[in-house]
Amino acid sequence: MKPLHICLILLAVLSSGLIPTQAQDLSRVGSTKISDQIPMEWISASNLENFSASSQRLLNATEVGQPRKARFVYLVPSDKQVRDDYKVALFDLALYLRDKYQKELGNDLTFLPQVEVYQTDHTADWYRSHVNGGSSAWFLNNALGEGFRYSGGYFGDPNNRWNFFIDADPACGQGIGANGVPPNGGWAVLSANDLRGLTGKQNVPQCAGDPPDNAGIYRWIGGAGHELGHTWDLPHPPGCGSGGEYGGCTGGATAYFSWMYAGYYFFPGTYFLAEDKQKLLTDSIDSPFFQPIDLRSPARLDFDDDRISDPVIWNVGAGVWQVYKSSTATITSFQWGANGDELVPNDYDGDGQTDFSVWRPSDSTWYIFQSTDSTIVGVTFGTASDIPVPRDYDGDLRADIAVWRPSSAVWYVYRSGTNITTAFQFGTTGDIPIPADFDGDKRNDYAIFRPSENAWYIYKSYLNSFDMVTFGLSGDELVPQDFDGDSKADIAVWRPSDGNWYVLGSAVGFYSTHFGSSGDLPVPADYDGDAKTDLSVWRPSTATFWILGSSAGLQVVSLGQSSDVPVAFHAR
Numbered sequence: 180m181k182p183l184h185i186c187l188i189l190l191a192v193l194s195s196g197l198i199p200t201q202a203q204d205l206s207r208v209g210s211t212k213i214s215d216q217i218p219m220e221w222i223s224a225s226n227l228e229n230f231s232a233s234s235q236r237l238l239n240a241t242e243v244g245q246p247r248k249a250r251f252v253y254l255v256p257s258d259k260q261v262r263d264d265y266k267v268a269l270f271d272l273a274l275y276l277r278d279k280y281q282k283e284l285g286n287d288l289t290f291l292p293q294v295e296v297y298q299t300d301h302t303a304d305w306y307r308s309h310v311n312g313g314s315s316a317w318f319l320n321n322a323l324g325e326g327f328r329y330s331g332g333y334f335g336d337p338n339n340r341w342n343f344f345i346d347a348d349p350a351c352g353q354g355i356g357a358n359g360v361p362p363n364g365g366w367a368v369l370s371a372n373d374l375r376g377l378t379g380k381q382n383v384p385q386c387a388g389d390p391p392d393n394a395g396i397y398r399w400i401g402g403a404g405h406e407l408g409h410t411w412d413l414p415h416p417p418g419c420g421s422g423g424e425y426g427g428c429t430g431g432a433t434a435y436f437s438w439m440y441a442g443y444y445f446f447p448g449t450y451f452l453a454e455d456k457q458k459l460l461t462d463s464i465d466s467p468f469f470q471p472i473d474l475r476s477p478a479r480l481d482f483d484d485d486r487i488s489d490p491v492i493w494n495v496g497a498g499v500w501q502v503y504k505s506s507t508a509t510i511t512s513f514q515w516g517a518n519g520d521e522l523v524p525n526d527y528d529g530d531g532q533t534d535f536s537v538w539r540p541s542d543s544t545w546y547i548f549q550s551t552d553s554t555i556v557g558v559t560f561g562t563a564s565d566i567p568v569p570r571d572y573d574g575d576l577r578a579d580i581a582v583w584r585p586s587s588a589v590w591y592v593y594r595s596g597t598n599i600t601t602a603f604q605f606g607t608t609g610d611i612p613i614p615a616d617f618d619g620d621k622r623n624d625y626a627i628f629r630p631s632e633n634a635w636y637i638y639k640s641y642l643n644s645f646d647m648v649t650f651g652l653s654g655d656e657l658v659p660q661d662f663d664g665d666s667k668a669d670i671a672v673w674r675p676s677d678g679n680w681y682v683l684g685s686a687v688g689f690y691s692t693h694f695g696s697s698g699d700l701p702v703p704a705d706y707d708g709d710a711k712t713d714l715s716v717w718r719p720s721t722a723t724f725w726i727l728g729s730s731a732g733l734q735v736v737s738l739g740q741s742s743d744v745p746v747a748f749h750a751r
């Protein structure tokens with residue numbers, strides 16, 4: 180489905196000539212494009228000294244020995260508000276690029292991102308109109324000067340790559356873009372259209388008559404990643420931009436559709452050329468930015484941090500959790516919560532280990548026992564009739580406190596990466612929320628099951644569209660998990676009446692397996708640690724877990740007593 184979709188876009192764009200021959204942020208002089216690779220001649224130290232001489236640095240961020248970072252800086256002119264949606268979008272952008280660079284570079288190598296916000300003391304109009312060097316470079320010089328002043332950055336900063344996003348529009352003919360040429364490069368300046376694009380808003384043509392750019396959020400993420408590449412002095416491929424077939428790229432279609440040329444437009448469906456990867460990984464200035472970072476999502480219900488799910492039951496009356504630890508095959512008990520609480524176990528502090536945690540409807544408070552430092556966190560969030568749906572929605576590898584409100588079908592998510600709460604309506608009253616990462620981008624997706632239609636509706640945030648799949652019957656237990664190990668959750672149900680698992684595997688297609696029987700409760704998780712969810716049930720009559728390990732085979736674990744509840748079942 181997806182490859183076909185992309186092919187259609189390619190054909191449409193190529194035939195109509197709409198595909199840009201250079202990067203998205205190429206600005207225009209009349210109808211003539213300026214390269215996004217900003218020549219250093221445009222910039223001079225004196226242009227910046229105008230600001231740094233008269234202003235103090237507000238932050239000293241760059242110290243020798245600090246980990247090197249890619250900095251994503253949101254600059255807010257004095258006549259603009261700091262916007263939460265822009266903050267969230269820049270955070271998303273930074274993590275999407277971090278993840279994509281890791282995929283491209285391999286060996287877990289990627290950069291460390293940091294997102295920051297500064298309100299400046301100049302108006303949006305000042306950036307385009309304040310005389311500062313050549314008129315094409317006014318906007319750049321003004322934004323760079325202010326960006327460096329607030330962030331503490333500078334030309335050729337060995338410890339940071341600076342990506343400034345200013346909520347202001349350049350005038351027609353003024354350039355934006357990046358420079359990575361040593362010793363004075365290492366920066367990019369992007370503008371209000373990027374912030375609009377990253378939040379799915381209509382862009383404002385820089386010059387009268389410019390066509391609108393409606394390619395969607397991914398295209399703007401790809402564009403910013405292309406500029407980030409320029410901050411490391413990655414060039415456009417040879418020949419590209421000279422015109423003709425595939426933009427004149429010497430490397431033909433392969434070069435043309437690479438990330439450092441038109442490929443940004445198809446993010447995440449693009450790639451670095453071998454020479455780009457080679458430069459990032461071996462260049463003495465670039466390579467220190469790329470360190471191995473473990474970006475694997477924590478395992479579900481893993482209380483001993485071995486990335487293997489542990490069977491867990493909860494005694495409703497006493498509030499006692501019993502965990503069968505996979506690492507030692509021993510049972511540990513912990514009292515947390517009380518009768519009436521909802522179990523919301525997840526990794527809230529991001530150490531890879533599941534935290535004992537409950538949500539108490541009576542006071543709408545989340546009580547989380549953090550595994551990192553054994554501190555107790557209480558967060559009031561939601562109302563008594565909400566359904567708790569904690570997941571990692573923003574991709575920072577920490578679960579976000581979240582509820583779905585049945586009366587309005589609004590998802591309220593307290594995003595751990597930005598501490599910003601977002602509200603998004605998806606579904607309708609009577610639906611059942613079933614969030615999971617269906618598309619495999621490491622962010623959980625809003626999704627609901629509609630019992631009246633036996634339909635799964637899955638929202639695809641960056642495409643602003645949804646998938647609908649009819650699957651399952653009324654009375655089925657909904658168990659969206661990654662059964663086939665492709666890192667995408669599969670649409671799946673367990674049917675109590677016949678003990679069958681029906682799985683629409685995103686990699687392997689439909690299959691069904693009989694495991695368990697009427698009276699059991701499904702408790703799917705990855706109990707043998709092969710990154711595939713295992714078919715598994717808890718049998719109350721005998722207080723046993725029956726686990727069909729996808730690699731390890733059948734495992735039977737006795738735990739607790741008949742009146743207990745299995746935590747996996749209630750973890751929604």
Ligand SMILES: [Ca+2]
Nearest residue numbers: 481483487505
């Ligand atoms: Ca474990």
Ligand SMILES: [Ca+2]
Nearest residue numbers: 571575577595
């Ligand atoms: Ca998170």
Ligand SMILES: [Ca+2]
Nearest residue numbers: 616618620622
């Ligand atoms: Ca996702």
Ligand SMILES: [Ca+2]
Nearest residue numbers: 709711713729
């Ligand atoms: Ca498994």
Ligand SMILES: [Zn+2]
Nearest residue numbers: 202215216405
């Ligand atoms: Zn470029």
